């Protein structure tokens with residue numbers, strides 16, 4: 001039987017489900033993909049060559065990681081999210097489902113990105129006369145970006161900031177800010193949100209659907225809802 005991922009090195013303990021491609025040869029001269037120890041690559045994941053990922057990486061289904069991506073340890077990217085090439089993620093970056101991350105985006109450590117967030121890198125797409133290299137956002141440590149936000153090209157989101165769901169970030173956000181709205185308004189963080197992101201969230205060696213974790217059949221169902229979870 002032929003080697004399933006000949007253009008990759010994969011660390012001990014990493015689970016690889018069916019229909020996963022690691023080290024995808026996007027170019028005849030492309031280098032290998034490296035994935036560290038104790039990760040899980042779920043069905044449908046595609047990781048290009050020239051990618052380096054640390055330990056405890058978790059991908060959801062149908063995740064695409066294109067070339068020239070670097071990730072530290074404990075990064076998670078959930079179902080149907082895409083990282084275009086030339087992206088840097090530090091340690092403990094947690095990206096929920098249906099997130100689009102454009103080329104040349106920079107993430108520090110312990111960042112949470114809610115579902116359906118879009119990062120953009122070209123200010124005047126298809127309408128620039130001179131070619132300008134597109135550039136995405138620079139996101140500092142401990143930022144929380146709520147679901148459905150749009151992050152416009154080249155902005156910097158300062159350390160510890162909290163971006164409310166649905167925000168359009170069109171300018172730099174100073175460290176420890178609270179932003180909301182389209183386009184966004186910026187205020188200092190309220191006291192209850194002025195703290196680093198929870199490390200139990202950003203450093204999760206095993207999350208809820210992991211085959212080595214506790215069986216999630218014992219679902220926690222909101223007690224105030226009228227019916228029980230399994231009454232149909």
Ligand SMILES: CC(C)(COP(=O)(O)OP(=O)(O)OC[C@H]1O[C@@H](n2cnc3c(N)ncnc32)[C@H](O)[C@@H]1OP(=O)(O)O)[C@@H](O)C(=O)NCCC(=O)NCCS
Pocket residue numbers: 114115145146147163164165166167180181
């Ligand atoms: C911003 C947020 C933290 C506010 O929560 P809260 O303090 O409980 O706020 P409230 O629901 O009491 O609303 C307070 C005010 O903010 C407004 N508001 C709430 N969320 C907002 C948002 N996302 N964008 C703009 N305004 C918002 C409310 O309309 C309300 O305005 P009013 O005072 O004029 O009536 C919360 O709504 C939010 O966006 N959390 C992120 C959720 C998320 O993305 N999770 C991702 C993982 S699933």
